[in-house]
Amino acid sequence: MTTVTAERITSADRARRVAAELAAEFAVGAAERDRLRQLPHREIERLAASGLLAVTVPAFYGGADLPASELAEVVRILAVADPNIAQIPHSHFVYLNLLRLAGSEAQRRRWFAQVLDGARIANAQSERTSATVAEVRTTLRPVDGGRFRIDGDKFYCTGSLFADLLAVLVRLDDPDGHSGLAPGEYVAYLPAESPGVRIVDDWNGLGQRTTGSGTVHFDGVLVDFGQLVERSGAVRAPTAYGSYAQLLHAAIDTGIARGALDAAADFVRTRGRPWFEAGVERAADDPLVIQRFGELSVLVTTAEATLAAAGLAVDAATAGPVLTGARPSAGAAIAGAASTGLAVDGAISGGSSGRADGRRCDGTGTGALRGQLGEDHACTGGGVVGEGADDPVARASLAVATAKIVADRAATEVSGALFEVSGTRSAAVDLNLDHFWRNARTHTLHDPVRWKYQHLGRAILHGTAPPLHGVI
Known part of the structure; x- marks a missing residue:
């Protein structure tokens, strides 16, 4: 610790x-x-x-x-x-x-x-050998004494080398229902130094090289019920959980874009040489260089403005009463269901600012949840209850998707154009100016923006709300 x-x-x-x-x-x-x-x-x-x-x-x-x-x-x-x-x-x-x-x-x-x-928390979520990024193979199995054991391997565990606590995404493996927990995915919060945890410093990415995104092995790591949080209670309910996470990714890319633009401007002003046809003494006075900087500035300021607007959209989707200890949580509902033998597939409490905006149901366990969480959480039928693309949570997701697209383009284009406007001498290895592009190219791979275009297009043409899976 x-x-x-x-x-x-x-x-x-x-x-x-x-x-x-x-x-x-x-x-x-x-x-x-x-x-x-x-x-x-x-x-x-x-x-x-x-x-x-x-x-x-x-x-x-x-x-x-x-x-x-x-x-x-x-x-x-x-x-x-x-x-x-x-x-x-x-x-x-x-x-x-x-x-x-x-x-x-x-x-x-x-x-x-x-x-x-x-204390610092790091994730142990992604898996290298899974068929898709959404598949979870790391298992959570009940053992004697009311405890659980975790077994599996995680990759891209950003920050794990600096962490006090690990948030481990696991899949419940309890076909006989001995644990009393609902099937599905859980997040186990556990000390990074727990017996059976082994963190390996093996991240060798092109960029973001010092994020400590190594592999974490879990071999019979024991946890108790109090360390488990049901993930579906936040991810598959309209809580802006996904847009909150994606907003921060967009912020990173937007920051990279601004950093690259600042570095390019500094280099051109202090070390750049003008092209001989420009007829000027300083690279900063070359009209074509000036034009290009204007174009790059538009990209960066647009990304910053779009990020700010998306942030306000997420705020609006999560605004509400102040969170207090009196409000029941999804975890409390799960605990109650476990004690009574009820199968609970999803529950949600306060939003990011304490708003009770969980409105998910799947046709099973709804009555139990209504009884334990109150009528505000009741829903009927299957799927997500909402207002399509006009729902505040949907609007937040679409705004963040837009911000992520704009930030992706700004970060990759500006960090590459740094060399275009700075000239050959900027490519010297000892300057390491390519770290802007490598960081941008690596981080923007986190989730493909091509699917964000799809969700935006469907919202405009069909009024379809984006999916609730945690990455939009």
């Missing part, structure tokens, strides 16, 4: 100022850390101590309760300086949000308190 003593940030203004101060510090040596693949242990300690990692903890539990739009701006500011450092806490914030949406009161109190004290 981390021994960092974290500051307490209580406002969005303070969060932005702290992020800007840290960004100025982290920018120094970012290219060198990338070139040598020096993991930013000191920088992550500074980030944890700053209090930024706790800014989304609900106010009821002692946090700043910042909305998604403000968190995205913090991430963007950090990404301008070093997108590796900006990406490391991505899953930290996402799995804090899962606790908020679907954790029990005991789980919230337990892990929110640790995060306020500086």
